[in-house]
Amino acid sequence: MTPESVPALETRGLTKRFGGLTVNAGLDLRIAPGEARAVIGPNGAGKTTLINQIAGHLRPDQGEILFQGGPIAGWPPYRIARLGIGRSFQQTNLFFEFSVFENVRLAAQSHLPRMLRVWRGAGAYGPVNERAEQALETVGLAHRRGARAGGLSHGEQRQLELAMVLALRPKLLLLDEPMAGLSLEESHRITELLLELKRDHTILLIEHDMDAVFAIADRITVLVHGQEIATGDAEAVRTDPAVIEAYLGED
Amino acid sequence: MLTIAAPWARRLAYPALLPALAAMPWIASDFYLGFATLILIFSLFAMSLDLLVGYTGLVSLGHAAFFGIGAYATAILVELEVVQAVLVLPASVLLAALAAAAIGALSVRTAGVSFIMITLALAQLVYYVALNSPWTGSTDGMLMSQRPVVGLPGIDLEDSRQFYFYCLLWVGLSTVLMARLVRSPFGRALQGIRANEERMGAMGFRTVTYKLAVFVIAGAFAGLAGHLFVSLQFFIDPTSLQWSASGQVLMMVVLGGVGTLAGPAIGALVFHGLEDLISSYTQHWMLPMGLILVLVVLFGRGGLMGLWRRWQARRSARPPGRPDGGGRDDA
Numbered sequence: 001m002t003p004e005s006v007p008a009l010e011t012r013g014l015t016k017r018f019g020g021l022t023v024n025a026g027l028d029l030r031i032a033p034g035e036a037r038a039v040i041g042p043n044g045a046g047k048t049t050l051i052n053q054i055a056g057h058l059r060p061d062q063g064e065i066l067f068q069g070g071p072i073a074g075w076p077p078y079r080i081a082r083l084g085i086g087r088s089f090q091q092t093n094l095f096f097e098f099s100v101f102e103n104v105r106l107a108a109q110s111h112l113p114r115m116l117r118v119w120r121g122a123g124a125y126g127p128v129n130e131r132a133e134q135a136l137e138t139v140g141l142a143h144r145r146g147a148r149a150g151g152l153s154h155g156e157q158r159q160l161e162l163a164m165v166l167a168l169r170p171k172l173l174l175l176d177e178p179m180a181g182l183s184l185e186e187s188h189r190i191t192e193l194l195l196e197l198k199r200d201h202t203i204l205l206i207e208h209d210m211d212a213v214f215a216i217a218d219r220i221t222v223l224v225h226g227q228e229i230a231t232g233d234a235e236a237v238r239t240d241p242a243v244i245e246a247y248l249g250e251d
Numbered sequence: 252m253l254t255i256a257a258p259w260a261r262r263l264a265y266p267a268l269l270p271a272l273a274a275m276p277w278i279a280s281d282f283y284l285g286f287a288t289l290i291l292i293f294s295l296f297a298m299s300l301d302l303l304v305g306y307t308g309l310v311s312l313g314h315a316a317f318f319g320i321g322a323y324a325t326a327i328l329v330e331l332e333v334v335q336a337v338l339v340l341p342a343s344v345l346l347a348a349l350a351a352a353a354i355g356a357l358s359v360r361t362a363g364v365s366f367i368m369i370t371l372a373l374a375q376l377v378y379y380v381a382l383n384s385p386w387t388g389s390t391d392g393m394l395m396s397q398r399p400v401v402g403l404p405g406i407d408l409e410d411s412r413q414f415y416f417y418c419l420l421w422v423g424l425s426t427v428l429m430a431r432l433v434r435s436p437f438g439r440a441l442q443g444i445r446a447n448e449e450r451m452g453a454m455g456f457r458t459v460t461y462k463l464a465v466f467v468i469a470g471a472f473a474g475l476a477g478h479l480f481v482s483l484q485f486f487i488d489p490t491s492l493q494w495s496a497s498g499q500v501l502m503m504v505v506l507g508g509v510g511t512l513a514g515p516a517i518g519a520l521v522f523h524g525l526e527d528l529i530s531s532y533t534q535h536w537m538l539p540m541g542l543i544l545v546l547v548v549l550f551g552r553g554g555l556m557g558l559w560r561r562w563q564a565r566r567s568a569r570p571p572g573r574p575d576g577g578g579r580d581d582a
Contacts, residue, residue: 055453081455089453095446106443109436110455116464118432122439168454 006069008033008172008202009054014063014073016049016226023049025226026063036194036203038217040210042246045223047206048090051174054204055087056080067172081110086170090177090206092157096150100141100160103149104132107167135167139193155186162193172202179209191215222246272419276412285483286527288415290520291422292479297503297515298429299472304501305510306433307465308445312367312497313354313374317347317470319381319492321477326393326487327386336399336408340421340478347474348467350377355466359459362448371494381489392488399482408482418479425472429512432468441465502540506547508556517555 007030014027023046031037039047052058054065056077065073072080081087095103108131109122123129136142139159144152149160162178178194179187191212197203198216207213213220214234221231222243230240237243275287296318303309324343333339358369381387388394398408401417408414432438443451444458451458481487490496499522507518525543529536551558 057449057453076457077449077452078455078457081453087453089450093447093450093453095443095450097446098443102439106439106451107454109440112436115437115440115457115460117436118428118438119435121431121434122436125436128436164450164454 006033007031007066008035008068009204010064010066010069011050011054012064012066014050014053014065015061016046016053016058017061023226024053024060027223027226027228029221029228029231031202031204033202036198036205036216036218038205038207038213038220039223040207040213040220041223044225046226047223048176049226050223051087051176051204051206054080055085055174081168081170084169084171085174086165086168086172087174088161088165088176088178090180092154092161094149094157094160094164096148098149099145100147100149100152101132101136101145103160104135104163104167105129107164108132108135110168131169132167135163138166138196139163140189155182158182158186158190162190166197170201172204173197175203175205175207177206177208179207179212187212276415281411284411284415286523288411288418288483289480290523291415291418292476292483293500293503293519293523294516295422295425295479296473296476297500297507297519298426298512299469299476300500301504301509301512301515302429302433302441302465302469302472304504305508305514306438306445307441307462308448309359309462309466310367310501311358311370311466311469312494312501313370313372313377314469314473314500315492315494315496316354316374316377317351317473318477318480318496318500319377319487319489320350321347321474322481322487322491323381323387323393323477324474325399325478325481326395329395329397329399330393334397334400336401336417339399340475343478344471344474347477348471351467351470351473352463355463355470359462359466371497374492374497375494378489378492378494381492387489390489392486393481395481395485395487398485414483418483421475421479425475426512426516429472433512437461437464502544504554506544506554508551508554510553511556514554514556521555 009029009031011027011029014024015022016024027050039050041047049058053060053073056072056075056079059074063073064071067083067085072083095106105122105128108128109125111131112125112128133142136145139162141156141159141163144156149157152160158178158180165173178190182190187209194203194205194216203216205213205216217234219231219233220237222229222237222240224246229242229246230237232240276284279287300311300314303311303314321343324346325339328339328342354370354373357373358366361369382389398414401408406413408417440451440456440461443456444461448458480491503518503522504515505518506521507516508514525540526536529539547554553560
């Protein structure tokens, strides 16, 4: 196999059950390097469960997860993050009492090689500050760097959520509904941003905003009741009878 | 959380504090010099606990174990006629740190009430060892025949003024170290863990290792406080490492204000001051003390430091300072 043919992310028979409920039923996903893949599906389809397993927040019951060809299933989140997989959270998950800058600076700090740096002040690490500053500028939040994260508007908090992921400089972005609760205008801004990030990142995007999904995703996977019912480009998915059945048939 | 106190305090209070502390041996009577030495020691002890409670969110109810191990190690070594401070002090600190590594390894994976109970139980284990071991004099405790010897010409720790400066040196040095630590990347990561441990993990921080590291560091500082304590009192017995002793130092931290370094020091002063004051009227000094603590917890968010800051913010008619907790933009 040539390196190009190794998927950035692959799942094989990925299965997760909560009690009697099968939330992911044998998912086989292959996401190529540089691909932007959207995973859509009705509520309860198992989308967040999928991300939680890839990011290490849930342990799969069966199946494998491969990142750049290496198995990562069951690894703790910190190890997966260090490999270059950055996840955002569906429920905004910030350090609410800290400043905007400190939220991003902490994320950037995770790249410092040694843990026990106890002498110099945290603000004295130039590369960390630069990385944080860049992430804030990328999402358009640099002007709010001194504000308290808990005092931001919901839209700004979603931007910060993204900035924290970007400050990790990940190769693969796992984005769990980055547009949740955003106004139309704010969604547009995030869509623009993701289109930009797409150029040098592999993206796995969970999103309900279909305009955003069609704009960003190269390919779309549709999950229903934990099962993959279709994968393809926007046109293929839109016209897939199983997808139409799943989305419209229940009405 | 990052500031030791409000900026005005750093400008005014701290420069004034040092000369006052340095002049203490000439101002205070013997009784009050001993009291001041005790406050220094308990400030160190309480600050070390606040590294866990206030900065990392680890509420330990077993911190007295490390204080006790430092104290007993010093007493036993002096008893064995190893009296040089240059040996006794590092050995005491190291033993406390080792014990903290062992207890921390068993406890930092748990959180909340489990963590409180495990630290409590393991510290009680240390207490029972002190209570029953032939080395420690069991319930009678240990009398120390002399203080450690520094071995520099003209220095004699048996002199209470010189011993005060010995304590001031170590407590001062430790305070500087801790103040730097809490503002360092390591310290910021600890505060991140307190605020949102899940997110820290998702950002690549191995939080368990951070918690174990700070547990060992805090245990080492507590061991140093124990070394100074037994040297001050010439005496140590198991009550100093009982769970109630851990509870008392936790009270000092809460009283003064968690998440600051000045707070626990103030807490140590107020706690011991009130104890002395109230117990001169009644032997049931714990009752009024408990009431005061309840009031401070109910009405003084952030303990005495919190009250002080809010009062100061209102008085100076400035908008209140930016919220603490890593909130300052140091770039």
